[in-house]
Amino acid sequence: MKMRMSNKSFPVVFLCSSIRLHKLILLVILILLLIPLLTHYYLTRVGTEPDKKALDDESLSPWITEQLTDIDKLQGQDLKFRIEELLRIKLSVSIELRDLEGKRQHLQLELTTLNRKLEDFKNEISHKRNELDRLQISLQQAKVAEKEAMERNTPRLGRPKPLHPLRFIPTVHDTLKGSNRHCHMDSCFDYSLCPISSQFSFYLYPLDIDIPIRDPNIEKLHDLLSTNPYLVKDNNPLRACLFVLIVEDCSTKGLNKFSSLPNWFGDGRNHIIWLQCNNGNDAGEEYFLKKEVLDYFGRAMILQTSIFGKDAFRTEFDLVISNWMKAIPSGEIWSQLPPIVPAKRKYLSTYLGGGTESFIQSELLKIQQEDPASFVFQFSCTNTKSKSEILSTNPDNLPNNQPNDMGMISDELPKNAKNFESYTNKKLSTLCGNDLLRTRLLLDSTFTIILLPPDDFEVFSTFDLQLRLYEGLKFGSIPVILGTRFLLPYNEIIDWSKVIITFPVARISEIHYHLKSFTDTDILQFKKSGRLVFQNYFGTIDNVIQTVLGILRTRIGLSPIPYREIHWKSVFNETFTPLKLDVFSIDPEDEENLGPIEPSYPSASFARNYSTTSLQKYALWNTFFLPFKLFPFTPWEDVMPSDAKFIGSSIGFRPIGAGAGGSGKEFSESLGGNLPKEQFTVVMLTYERELVLMNSLQRLYALPYLNKVIVVWNSPQNPSPELKWPDIGVPVEVVKAEKNSLNNRFLPFESIETEAVLSIDDDAHLRHDEIVFGFRVWRENRDRIVGFPGRFHAHDLNHGGWLYNSNYSCELSMVLTGAAFYHKLYSYLYTYEMPEAIREKVDQLMNCEDIAMNFLVSHVTQKPPVKVTSRWTFRCPGCPVTLSEDETHFQERHHCINFFTKVYGYTPLLNTQFRADSVLFKTRIPHDKQKCFKYI
Secondary structure (H helix, E strand, O other): OHHHHHHHHHHHHHHHHHHHHHHHHHHHHHHHHHHHHHHHHHHHHOOOOHHHHHHHHHHHHHHHHHHHHOHHHOOOHHHHHHHHHHHHHHHHHHHHHHHHHHHHHHHHHHHHHHHHHHHHHHHHHHHHHHHHHHHHHHHHHHHHHHHHHHHOOOOOOOOOOOOOOOOOOOOOOOOOOOOOOOOOHHHHOOHHHOOOOOOOOEEEOOOOOOOOOOOHHHHHHHHHHHOOOOEOHHHOHHHOOEEEEEEOOOOHHHHOOHHHOOOOOOOOOOEEEEEOOOOOOOOOHHHHHOHHHHHHOOOOEEEEOOOEEOOOOOOOOOEEOOOHHHOEOOOOOHHHOOOOOOOOOOEEEEEEOOOOOHHHHHHHHHHHHHOOOOEEEEOOOOOHHHHHHHHOOOHHHOOOOOOOOOOEHHHHOOHHHHHHHHHOOOOOOOOOOEHHHHHHHHHOEEEEEEEOOOOOOOEEEOHHHHHHHHHHHHOOOEEEEEOOOOOOOOOOOOOHHHOOEEEOHHHHHHHHHHHHOOOHHHHHHHHHHHHHHHHHHHOEHHHHHHHHHHHHHHHHOOOOOEOOOEOOOEOOOOOOOOEEEOOOOOOHHHHOOOOOOOOOOOOOOOOOOOOHHHHOHHHHHHOOOOOOOEOOOOOOOOOOOHHHHOOOOOOOOOOHHHHOOOOHHHHHHOOOOOOOOOOEEEEEEEOOOHHHHHHHHHOOOOOOOEEEEEEEEOOOOOOOOOOEEEOOOOOEEEEEOOOOOHHHHHOOEOOOOOOEEEEEEOOOOOOHHHHHHHHHHHHHOOOOOEEOOEEEEEEOOOOOOEEEEOOOOOOEOEEOOOEEEEEOHHHHHHHHHOOHHHHHHHHHHOOOHHHHHHHHHHHHHOOOOEEEOOOOOOOOOOOOOOHHHOOOHHHHHHHHHHHHHHHHOOOOOOOEOOEEOOOOOOOOOOOOOOOOOOOO
């Protein structure tokens, strides 16, 4: 009975336990579901409605407790109803949560917007603070400039202006015979005719009408003199400093004509007698070796190529000139000259000419016998064996445009020279062979011997000696003069020690050892100097005229005339005012304080018009070969000692920290360095890319040390009238090019008033810090190109010659002028002094102007360019296609390098293996200090 009852109660117990377990599971599920929902609801309400939330929490807590405490008592329908009620609550809570989530996102969006506005305000505050700092720095600099202006006691010199005062010249008759035989500049030259306030000038006498047959070279000489810029206006003798007379008749009758010249004034003062005698002297050629001949010339200076005797030459008064009769009238002569390299040629030394003293001849022949492969000395003009050996020289080695056949030299000598040689009874070594024979021998000779007259023959110069010197320099054979009595042309101004070798006759037995001791570097330096002397002072009749006038002008102490500057009209006519773009975006990278923003001021120009004739006289003639024109400024001016800018010479200097130094903050406030403050000019070439140009101009806004921007408008059409030009704080001049030429980039524009020029492409993107750093580096390397993208010339291993290479390399030899600083002086040289063939090649290919400028600067300075920062190239997204993307671009640049090498006679480009970065770049500094630049 009990067993039956227990069996019946088991299902009931099991059912009750299962119902309780089921409730427990539901309870756990509800707890797990409600707690996150309520927690999320509570968290989303935090901070939004604190009072209501606290109230809800108070009312919600008992309800939750009530729901959870009696849920285990519910059964059946009540439990189902309770679950449905909770689900409705869940749905309601979910909807509320979604609404709250939307509100939260909206609040977050507003918070982000407010944060963004806060950052903008912070940036604006920073920008205004930087502007304020710049203004404070600029104000401080302005006060210093004002103080300097008040204290300045040095007059500012401008471009020299010619002054020709009319004056009466008294006539003085020299009655004291022979008083002019010891003339020098102080005793025989009248400086009152050449005041320092007046421009150097000369009066040219007409040619003698009594000469029936005239040498064509004389007429060319007179024509070139008559078109020389120093010729006095209207050829008025009352305005002249010098009086030039070309003399062809050297007979007694011809020399007696001097005293009847209208401007002779009794003694021939300030007269230049250019002797080129084409007839003999009835008194005998030996008469020109005697001092009595000077009685005809009075106080006039004598210029001639030959027949200067010891007693008939007045040192530093008379002038020996080069053999100009062999020169072309004018033009470029590079095609007639051989290349400078290789250093050594087939023969070490040669001589071809007539006999000389037996001692000299025997010693040279002994040297030839010991080393016949290196020396060729021929003292007979009839030795056909040596002549045939010489003529076997490959004709391809001859310079371009060199005549293949010319007459015997005896037929080419002026009449006076032939008579003089006969008078000397062969005491002088004569020339033999024709031009072609001598040319081929010189082209095969590293050195060429020039033999002087014997000691008992008191002559300083002859036609043959000057011709030997002329030919040796022309064909790149270094002249070796045996003896010390040769009067070299222009010797008072040319440093001949860099061009020729003077060897005492007493040491002739050692000459082979001496010549073999020269290294290739020495030989190439001699050859390069000789080529430059020939090209600038010997090569053309016009060169000879410029050299003669330049020496006379230097003697007197007057400045040359300046170069002509280019003045092009604006693309805007006088009535048109271009639209201004007042508001534009500023690159955030340019917010760094890099220096004061000051009004534009020019560099001091023509401040050394007269001091250069003393301090840099020999450098201009022998190092830079630029003595004929006046520059407003040069990159070679000397730097004062460091203490000078604090003691007595402080005007213009802006030392960092007023001299105490400092890191980034102090560095940005002052330009520092070893030179006074200055600015730079941007020259930007553009062609049919208006929007690109506008973007580039905008990037120059508030750029420190910027003087002005010159836009060279190469496009055939003027800019659109609707084009809005940004106001960048400095003048922007847009000049209309006369023709579309890349050479326009380097024209010496009159509006460039600073020494520093930043040449930049219209699509180049440079940061302000890069530009300012490049400018600071250029100030310490003023004679070099300083820029950003580097390139190099690579040797063509397969075909020889050179290749233009833009690959990444640890060496470079060029800096592209699409973003580079250079001195304005090179604009003059590029336009007026660089061979015209190079500019023509640039126009022909519409390429290579940057290579041409690198060649020019390296040729003048013998230095490589300076690369700054890490930039290797530029990228301009969205820019139109440039010339450099053409497939023939690199082929043309290969050709340019090789062609320019041919023009210069060598490759002046030099390699460099470093770039310039700021001093504190990658240097760990204290937190209270700043680096010179943030990113450089």
